[in-house]
Amino acid sequence: MSDSRHTRFIPYGRQDISEADIEAVVEVLRSDLVTQGPVVPRFEQAVADYCGAGHGVATSSATAALHVACAALDLGPGDWLWTSPNTFVASANAARYCGARVDFVDIDPRTYNMSADALAEKLTVAEKEGKLPKIVMPVHFAGQSCDMAAIHAFSERYGFRIIEDASHAIGGRYQDEPVGNCRYSDVAVFSFHPVKIITTGEGGMAVTNNAELAGRMGRLRSHGITRDPALMADDPDGPWDYEQIELGFHYRMTDIQAALGLSQMQRLDEFITKRRAIAAHYDEHLAPLPVTTPYQHPKQQSAYHLYPIQVRDAATRREVFQSLRDAGIGVNVHYIPVHTQPDYQQFGFGWDDYPQGEAFYRRAISLPMFPRLSGGEQQRVIAEIGRVLA
Numbered sequence: 003m004s005d006s007r008h009t010r011f012i013p014y015g016r017q018d019i020s021e022a023d024i025e026a027v028v029e030v031l032r033s034d035l036v037t038q039g040p041v042v043p044r045f046e047q048a049v050a051d052y053c054g055a056g057h058g059v060a061t062s063s064a065t066a067a068l069h070v071a072c073a074a075l076d077l078g079p080g081d082w083l084w085t086s087p088n089t090f091v092a093s094a095n096a097a098r099y100c101g102a103r104v105d106f107v108d109i110d111p112r113t114y115n116m117s118a119d120a121l122a123e124k125l126t127v128a129e130k131e132g133k134l135p136k137i138v139m140p141v142h143f144a145g146q147s148c149d150m151a152a153i154h155a156f157s158e159r160y161g162f163r164i165i166e167d168a169s170h171a172i173g174g175r176y177q178d179e180p181v182g183n184c185r186y187s188d189v190a191v192f193s194f195h196p197v198k199i200i201t202t203g204e205g206g207m208a209v210t211n212n213a214e215l216a217g218r219m220g221r222l223r224s225h226g227i228t229r230d231p232a233l234m235a236d237d238p239d240g241p242w243d244y245e246q247i248e249l250g251f252h253y254r255m256t257d258i259q260a261a262l263g264l265s266q267m268q269r270l271d272e273f274i275t276k277r278r279a280i281a282a283h284y285d286e287h288l289a290p291l292p293v294t295t296p297y298q299h300p301k302q303q304s305a306y307h308l309y310p311i312q313v314r315d316a317a318t319r320r321e322v323f324q325s326l327r328d329a330g331i332g333v334n335v336h337y338i339p340v341h342t343q344p345d346y347q348q349f350g351f352g353w354d355d356y357p358q359g360e361a362f363y364r365r366a367i368s369l370p371m372f373p374r375l376s377g378g379e380q381q382r383v384i385a386e387i388g389r390v391l392a
């Protein structure tokens with residue numbers, strides 16, 4: 003019998019909130035403006051500076067940021083957006099909010115990211131059929147960047163735009179530069195949900211080097227309203243005047259949230275260092291066991307939002323998962339392939355459409371991975387996996 007009932011439950015991910023974070027939030031609560039004050043722009047600048055991007059547009063969630071990014075790139079009915087089946091539903095849903103159709107590009111079995119080869123093949127076919135995508139949305143699964151240079155090269159040949167769903171990847175690096183510098187994309191989007199790398203409670207941000215795109219995303223996040231006379235249809239009637247020049251949404255982040263995010267940014271590098279150390283420890287201690295640990299591309303540095311292992315035999319996944327849960331270890335599965343969701347079946351998708359994404363899903367288990375995971379807790383996870391697989 004395991005004595006796990008007497009030990010603490012270890013979640014797969016959780017936030018790390020410091021006293022300084024709390025003080026930063028309290029300071030906003032004591033100030034005049036709790037939303038639409040000075041802190042959101044400061045947080046946007048801090049994230050953009052960190053990534054080496056020109057502009058940041060903070061939103062109420064990454065889902066909202068993905069939506070305004072799609073809308074600002076004029077995605078609409080009759081258009082296609084392609085993304086990975088190995089992602090959270092929000093990536094694909096963003097296109098559907100715009101009335102566009104979604105298709106998927108299967109993953110690389112080693113990186114679990116959108117496969118550049120599968121993308122090349124699908125583009126060749128789509129060109130012949132006149133069904134090329136308007137937007138391709140690579141997803142940096144678990145915090146490791148997709149092969150952005152390759153995807154960007156295809157975009158030049160086929161004329162699509164690129165939105166990186168970098169929800170897992172703030173703090174990660176690609177070709178020795180920060181993810182989010184948008185060197186190979188139009189927009190990159192981060193999530194600040196508490197299980198992600200830094201948190202604002204709920205929140206997201208779109209970063210871009212394109213000032214016009216940033217302006218439009220900023221407008222779309224706030225009802226499509228502008229106060230800039232240069233953008234208004236008529237001369238302002240007075241200093242109070244604003245115009246709604248297109249249909250937008252209410253997707254703003256509050257200063258309360260931004261204060262938390264800005265304070266968390268100061269520890270982003272520390273969080274990433276801890277996540278990498280935890281990953282290295284898992285890599286080493288799981289190596290002798292019959293599991294596949296996540297591949298790390300030598301030219302990339304993952305932010306390690308997740309640490310997904312694969313069991314050898316898909317038939318044992320359920321039992322391994324349940325045993326770990328029973329032992330108080332909050333393992334999870336990322337991701338149920340989006341195309342298999344009931345709401346996606348209306349578009350003709352089903353099992354067997356994306357064999358690599360499905361094969362990964364059937365064997366995947368995400369282990370606990372967060373900065374405050376203690377050495378003792380990690381030992382407990384490793385020992386339990388060893389016991390379950392023995």
Ligand SMILES: *Cc1c(COP(=O)(O)O)cnc(C)c1O
Nearest residue numbers: 063064065090092169193195205
């Ligand atoms: C978390 C996540 C999202 C959505 O983020 P929210 O901030 O919760 O809206 C989108 N895509 C991916 C890949 C995610 O992991």
